[in-house]
Each structure stands twice: as C-alpha cells, then as structure tokens.
C-alpha cells in the first residue's frame with residue numbers, strides 16, 4: 001500500500017439485486033488533500049462513501065483507507081475516521097454539549113480528554129454561546145458547525161462529508177470551507193460530496209461519477225483543460241428556438257441559456273467550432289459568437305452526458 005494515499009480503492013462494485021449502484025470504482029485520495037466527489041442525484045456517491053467507511057460490504061473489489069482494509073477491518077478503521085452525513089447526524093433532543101459528550105462516549109474518550117476536546121471544539125466551531133441549546137432548535141448553519149465538531153471528536157485522519165453544505169447560506173458555506181482547509185493543513189484527508197460547482201473548484205482533486213461509474217478524475221484545472229468539448233457563447237435573439245435547433249446536432253452535447261447568452265458545448269472533434277456553428281445556422285443570422293474557457297459545470301455536463309462504459313459486472317448480471 002502506498003502510505004501517501006489516505007484512500008486507495010480499486011474496482012469497487014456494489015449491487016442491490018441486479019442494479020449496480022457503484023461499478024468498478026477506483027479512487028486514490030492523497031493524504032492531506034480535500035477531494036471532491038461530484039455526480040448527479042442517485043449516481044452512487046453515498047453508496048461509495050458507505051463502502052469506504054466500512055458500513056456497507058462491496059459486492060466486488062477492495063479498498064484501503066489509512067492502510068486499513070475495508071470491510072475486513074472496519075471496526076479498526078471507524079475509530080480513525082469521521083463521517084458527517086447529508087441529513088445532520090445530530091440528536092435533536094440533546095443540547096450542543098450533550099451531543100458532543102455523547103460522541104465522546106461512543107469513541108470511549110477518557111473523561112478528562114473528552115472535556116478538553118469538547119472545549120477545544122466548542123471554541124473552534126463557535127458553539128460556546130449555544131452550549132445548552134437543543135440541537136433541534138438550531139439554524140442550519142449552527143447545526144452544520146455542530147455536526148462537523150461531532151465528526152471531529154476523535155481527531156479523525158480521514159473525514160467523509162456527504163453533502164455537508166446542502167442546507168446552509170453562502171457565508172456559512174464559505175466559513176465551513178475555511179474550516180475544512182484548516183483541517184487539511186493539520187493533515188486531515190477529506191472526501192466531500194457536493195452539488196455546488198464553486199465548492200468543487202476549491203478541492204485539490206475531484207472525481208465525477210455518473211450512474212455508478214467514475215467518468216472523470218483529476219484536479220479542477222486539469223479536468224477543465226482535458227474536457228472533450230469546446231465552449232462557445234452565442235449572444236442574440238430568440239435563444240430558446242436556437243437552443244432547440246442546436247441540440248438536434250450530434251456535435252452539440254449541451255446548450256444552456258445564461259441571461260442573453262447561450263452556452264454551447266461542441267465536441268472537440270470539430271476543429272473549428274465557430275465555423276461549424278456558422279455553417280450550421282446559416283450566414284444570415286446576426287449572432288455574436290465567442291469561444292470561452294470551460295468551467296467545472298461544463299466539465300460536469302460534458303462528462304455526465306456521455307454514454308457509459310460497457311460494464312462486465314452489469315453484463316454478467318443479465
């Protein structure tokens with residue numbers, strides 16, 4: 001095992017009956033990095049995380065997290081990781097300090113150590129003034145801070161965060177990411193699922209999943225550079241009709257309106273995308289076209305709109 005990898009998964013597959021929720025997933029997360037896990041709803045991100053945390057047994061494949069094999073050594077691993085799920089994993093009828101004390105008990109922290117750790121976490125995550133408030137009465141942002149504090153009670157070396165920012169405002173999300181970078185600097189490796197492209201851009205590395213398969217993996221900049229489509233923005237009138245016309249062509253993988261512009265993804269096999277569009281639309285249309293830099297949303301749309309690889313697992317299950 002390469003000790004510089006916090007997560008090292010190869011060929012993980014999870015089937016529920018005949019349905020493969022995760023197919024041949026390989027994922028390498030270097031120690032200390034924040035790795036983003038993206039993909040459409042239902043593509044298998046949470047299932048993959050549940051396998052990596054040792055909560056779910058894969059149908060096929062193996063993974064090592066911190067050098068510990070899952071699911072074989074799941075109990076050993078659980079003491080060294082933190083897991084925050086998308087539905088806040090808090091006890092709503094317990095106060096802030098009671099939630100933290102309860103987590104400390106689950107991890108069998110000695111009483112003195114628990115006390116000092118809880119004090120430290122209440123300071124770090126600005127929970128002191130809320131110590132006696134019931135978790136169920138807190139705002140989304142406050143609950144999120146408490147959930148992160150709870151997930152960190154055992155000073156985890158790897159943190160798994162499943163859509164941790166789905167219920168919080170932009171400022172709270174920003175603060176949350178600053179806290180993740182503090183943790184990363186202290187050596188914690190983080191795998192975080194998100195549907196927000198601004199969050200994805202902050203990650204050191206990204207894996208994008210589609211229908212159980214990883215369809216792209218790399219740094220945000222690397223993924224944008226490698227994208228298999230050029231991006232053209234078209235300004236003009238009647239963009240809804242234009243969109244319908246363009247998406248009928250195989251070369252156009254996506255067209256989406258942004259204000260008074262249409263953002264069009266055109267297969268890189270077309271060496272001259274603007275020339276292609278002009279020829280396609282005819283010379284008498286007064287349209288302004290400009291080739292622009294791809295962003296991560298383009299990468300996401302391009303990658304999740306592609307056909308899936310043929311799956312030996314799915315074929316075997318037929």
Ligand SMILES: Nc1ncnc2c1ncn2[C@@H]1O[C@H](COP(=O)(O)OP(=O)(O)OP(=O)(O)O)[C@@H](O)[C@H]1O
Nearest residue numbers: 016021039040041042043044045046047048086163
């Ligand atoms: N225990 C289960 N039994 C049967 N099917 C399941 C089970 N758990 C997950 N699935 C299915 O596996 C697929 C992947 O689900 P998963 O929750 O991993 O997706 P996700 O990428 O995390 O989605 P989201 O972004 O919406 O949270 C879905 O089709 C889901 O219905």
